[in-house]
Amino acid sequence: MKPEFIDPKTNYRYYTLEQLPRLTRILAFKDMGLSLEQISEWVNRDLSIDQLRKMLYSKQEELSEQIEQSTLQLRNIEARLLQIEQEGKPSPYEVILKNVAPYSIVSIREIIPTIHDMVSYRCRMFNDLYLWLTKNRIQVNQELVLYHAREFVDHNFDIETAVIIDHDYYSDDITAESKNISINNLPREAVVASLIHSGSFMEVGYALSELFKWITLHGFSPIGPTRELHLFGRENNHDDYNSIVVELQIPVLKNK
Template sequence: MFKIGEFSVLTSISIHMLRNYDKIGLLIPKYIDESTGYRYYESDQLPIANQIVALKMMGFGLKEIVALQLEDMETDKLKNILKNKIKDKEQEVKIIKGQLEQMDNALKDLASEKECALSIVTKCIPDRKVASFRMKIKEFPDEGVLWKTLGDECKKLNVKFLDTNYSIAIQHEINFDENYIDVEVQRVVNNIYESTNKVKFYSIPSCEVASLAYQGGYSKLKDINIYIAKWIEQNGFEICGPAFNIYYISPEHKVNEEKFVTEVCFPIKKKR
């Protein structure tokens, strides 16, 4: 028999950990002296101790190792467990590689002093009910006409907007050849009303987006759109719907444009 200190040296498992293994039922001493409380281990426990160390080195947690019941474990069952663990680790490696690539791209952006570096996140935009007005305009500043029309029409219909501090604009198409921008503006509403010739009411399902929120004027929008599109390509996503802007602080609030807060969103999905 080996005292706990001797067994610790032989197995490279600390005394503290051996006591913990005893407590959780992972490696129980063969004998405990009731008068002294000393723990004693047998030689036939060395292989089990080595298996525990090996499994920990492979990334198994203590709860996983306890569940294996190593003393009674059949070889075929252990093979299947290891195969599944390999799949889990391969997925972890894939995720870590993606994170490393994102960090590398962020470092490059920081080196080139891009103010958007470390600004893009992926998230879910929840489903919503909206009042919508869509029209073709010649320039982005003309978007104000759409907001006025939407506001006037909703006022006539006595539409109740949801108590949110933002509005949404979608650029369905930017046609440089024919010199127009197909824009839809939306306000979130409590209920779906009957649509009119101008204002449409409908529900929009939730979607995953690549999002960048920034403070400043709308002159930055072009560069930000290009930056997000590049980020999406670099990080293994693809665009799966029209981009849209969420306006938190806008000309409606009558503040200097440097105080505007806008979130640019691109619907995305993982590339196959």
Template sequence: MFSIGEFARLGLVSVRMLRHYDAIGLLRPAHVDPVSGYRSYQAEQLARLHRIVAIKDLGFTLEQVRTILDEQVGTEELHGMVRLRRAELEARISADLARLRSVEARLRTIETEGHMRTAEVVLKKVPRVRVAQLAARAASYEPEDIGPVLVPLFDELCRRLEAACVRIAGPGIAHYLQEEDGSVMAHACLPVNVRPGAYDFDVVDLPAIETAATIIHRGSMDAAWSTFQVLAHWIEEHGYRSRALAREISLHVPCDIDAWVTELQIEVIPC
């Protein structure tokens, strides 16, 4: 047997934690000396200790840990719980990173106020384009709501186009329709040279934009606030009004999102 100190070292936990687990009946010592009160543990108890720590680190309360252990959850089920928790943590980390990029972009915008790059805005006509399209609803137009919807849409659209043997004929296009409840219908589009048919995606013609104020944004779309502000200043200064949410043309989409190149197109009309 091992003393509580030895067992704690072998289990990579603290003596205080073992005493707490004993107090709440989660992990009792194999033996307690009736005179000294010293606790002793057996090597086989490490298996239960590891399960306790693993399940607790998944975010469960100690009471929930007790219930799970009492129900004798198997190793495969524990692996499934770990995989689920990993996916949740990765999603949370991704959302936090997106939020951080957005905050940093807003701070950069504040720092550069009064030095807007309005000379980079180009006014042009955008031609009609035929696209394959999938759409889904996002809770809002905020980047943290758009990204988790739009990225899987593009992945799924690429998969369906490949399965249908339809070639992609140009850069990806995202466009949005604002709903009355504040949500947004996000559309993932890829140019194609096919007629509408019996596909598991829509084939539609995006209408031409007679007059579009356009600008190139470099980096993640989570940090596009400063570029949109440049567009807003240009539109106001030149006597235009915007008519819709921007189209986003993905000109360059490498693995490094900080190297993305996206053209923003906003339909405008004279005031």
């Protein structure tokens, strides 16, 4: 806003009493973090109350997202420092905290009796999934496995093999021919502890135990099923199980 007078010696800006209410509003918007462009739009266009409310709600959402991201970054730094101090040497895995967007999945959930049955069950479950998806001409994305146990078990594994799908590419009237197949939405997770495992499929269990160890060490609790995202492609089509890349995610909540 143009001042009424600028002192040529000090460059101090002088405003009239009539200008002060408008100047006060401009400074208030500046303190809220609004851009000069947004402030100028409000000043010059004389926005309505509804338009002003919409602009402030938008800024509120933007700041909330920034705070959430900064909080996650601070927790990652604190966790990494604590890990170095308590263990003396870095873990083979880098664990980070992040948020995860919601997505839709087609899945089959079963109880696998023993660890020896794991390969054959998973192979059949994924095969049934892809047959159903192909038959219904549904476009598929990444595949994953959900582990529903919240603690260590050595039998009766509650496993869900799944494939992420685009909600826009299938009709809600499509029904599964098998009662085992279901279409669900995985919710947005505000915070997940995540690591990347690269190597043998047989070592995924070790990576998972390291992730649970990190969660306990840093004062978090699991609040949802573990997600094993297959970054290497389809499990049944992979030739070398000594060379896979997966991301492990566990939704967590900070202990009070």
